[in-house]
Amino acid sequence: xxxxxxxxxxxxxxxxxxxxxxxxxxxxxxxxxxxxxxxxxxxxxxxxxxxxxxxxxxxxxxxxxxxxxxxxxxxxxxxxxxxxxxxxxxxxxxxxxx
Numbered sequence: 001x002x003x004x005x006x007x008x009x010x011x012x013x014x015x016x017x018x019x020x021x022x023x024x025x026x027x028x029x030x031x032x033x034x035x036x037x038x039x040x041x042x043x044x045x046x047x048x049x050x051x052x053x054x055x056x057x058x059x060x061x062x063x064x065x066x067x068x069x070x071x072x073x074x075x076x077x078x079x080x081x082x083x084x085x086x087x088x089x090x091x092x093x094x095x096x097x098x
Contacts, residue, residue, distance in 0.1 A: 006031050006085035008038055013092045019050040035067060035089060036079040053093060064094040 011024040020042070029038065039061060043051035056062055067074040068090040069083070083089075 004031055005029065006033070006083070006087075008033070008083055009086070009088040010038065010042065011088065011090050013090065015093055016050070016053055016091050019053055020046050029083075031085070032082040034080050034082055035069060035074055036061060038083065038089060039065075039067075039079070054091075066092040066094055068092075 005028050008027050008029055009024065010027065012020045012022065017023055027038065027041065029041070039054045040059065043054045052062075054062060054065055061067070061079050067079070070088055071090070
């Protein structure tokens, strides 16, 4: 593969799956792309219904989105860390209730 690009696998869960219209997808992105940049790309690709579940109007990751990178929780402030080729992002809406 071209060293200037990498693949990132994305899996959607719960309502995100319905909003995206797919269970999963693989993106080819520039090497070193961040999780935040992948979320922004997905928001743009899938339209407003998914966008509001991923990003705030200011473009920040929404607080009710839970992201795992290779099954490790991506904590606050870690969305700007670069991904590597073959990384998998699991996207979940936060669960609330009582």
